[in-house]
Each structure stands twice: as structure tokens, then as C-alpha cells.
Amino acid sequence: MNAITIYRIANFLYRKNIPILPLVLKYFVFLIFNSVVPYTCQIGKKSKFAYGGIGVVLHGQSIIGDKVIIGQNVTVGRQLDPKGVPSIGNNVYISAGSRILGGINIGSNVIIGANSVVINDVPDNCIVAGVPAKVIRSVDQDIYELLKNIY
Template structure:
């Protein structure tokens, strides 16, 4: 069975987590290493804006309610609405997701896990949430890569250091250190060391 999810998913949220989210994307997902690409274009990408809005909502929920928190939460809600309209990208505001979250591509994304650890990478057309029964949400460990078009549905557990290939359908639990492919997803390798798992170790 997968190991327990990192406490990062619980204790690191809001602005503290956002700094790590953006730093990880700059370090590992910027093709041209210059200031404009790493700090301006990357920050203004739709996926980065979605993560910012999500973390802003987290921050507002974590502090004592006041007029500033209400205004910031409303601003985040507006950003989320624009993102949903133009990209169909949504991260549930109640989701608990650890630091290092990267939306590498942004269109058609629905993220609503019970809990996700640190260094989650999500590509386009991904759904993480309840299955058709509506009972239970996925739990993801640390360092999980979800390829384009993949679906993780229902009360399944995904271990640490897992690569979920493009268009895979995950409807059963996956142990640590695996790569899975197919519909339904099947393990094709164990002891995974993949370029897809890009994260900082400090």
C-alpha cells in the first residue's frame, strides 16, 4: 500500500506554498533560461494563475476573517471564474495540496482530491476527483506526475514517486515508485526514476 501522504499537504498552504510552487516551475519547467521566461512569462501562464488563485483562497481561509481577507477571496474567485471560462481549469478551493504544485499545461483540468502531497504535476485534460458513485476522492502521495488526459477517480490511494501516463484511467490504488499506463491503469515499471519526476530535494 502507498505510504502516508507528506504533512506538507496539511501545514503548507497559502502564500508559503505558492513561493515553492512558482520556484519549482521556474527551475524545472522553463525551456529558455532568461529573466523574461522564468519570471514574467512563467508567472503569467494560465496554469500559474490558476495555482495563484487557489493559494490565495487557501490563505484567506487560513487567517482570521476581515475585510481584506474577504476582498482577496473575492478577487481570487473572480480569477477562478475567468480561468474556468477561458481554459475550463478548476482547482477545488477546499482541496488540500502540498507545496510544489505545477500545472504544466492548463486546459480542461479538474482537481479535487481528498489530499495530495508535495510536488504534484498536472498536465492538460486531467480529472482528479470522485467517480460516478460520488463516494470518496483520491489521495495522492508526494512527487506524482499526471500525464495529459489521465483520470484518477474515486477513493483510491496513489503512492509516492508515481508517474501516471497520458490517458491512463486510475480506478484502483497504486503503490510507491511505479509507472502506470492504460485504461484501466496497469503497472509497467517499479522502482521508477523518471525525468518526469522533477522536484527540489532541499
């Protein structure tokens, strides 16, 4: 069992306007995985949580693309500005302990290094790391080829 599976059921129920059950499933995810994965956020197809989704915190309005892998203890949320919520593209690997904060856009085909704090937009086809995160390398191939069978 994985937190993303329970999220998908809760999100389906939410989109069908079925009351209470999505909230119950959200709290179930919190109890089992110690994660906050609101049924209101948008997570694309083939996206998944590494290690079941332990310690993941997602903002309820965050948008996450297709084929995104989210490591353990990752936070995707806003800064002090109530309007700013991150938007994450397709084919993104978010390493363990990373923080993605504010109204920023993460491009497609991106690797975010472990324990990075991303507070600025990230272009397509690159690897970012550090506090605050900076582009450390550009990539000209699919990131999943670099990650060697991680997906």
C-alpha cells in the same frame, strides 16, 4: 500566470475565512484556463500545473501531495460513490488526459501515463498506464531523474 498561483491565493483567503473572494478567483480560473480548481482542495508545496493548468478538473475534497505535476486535461474526482475522493502522494507526475477516479490512493514517486484511467490504488515507486491503469514498471530512483529536467 498559472492557475496554481490563483488557487494558492484563493486557498489562503478561504483558510482566513474571507468570504466571496475565493469564489471569484475560482471562477476567474475557470474563465481564463477552462479549469475547475476549487479553493477547498489541498495541493502541496512545489506542486504545479503543466501548460498553465488548461482543462484541469479537481474535486473540492481531493488531496494532492508535494512536488506533483498535473498535465493538461487531467481529472481528479470521484466515481458514482459520493464518498470516494482520490488522495495523491508526493513526487507524482500525472500525464496529459489522465483520469484519477474514486476513493483511491496514489503512492509517492509515481508516473501516471498519458490518457490513463486510474481506478485502483497505485503503490509507491512505479509507472502506471492504460485503461484501466496497471503497473507497467517499478522504479528505484526519483521519477524526476527519469523525466529529465521536467521540474
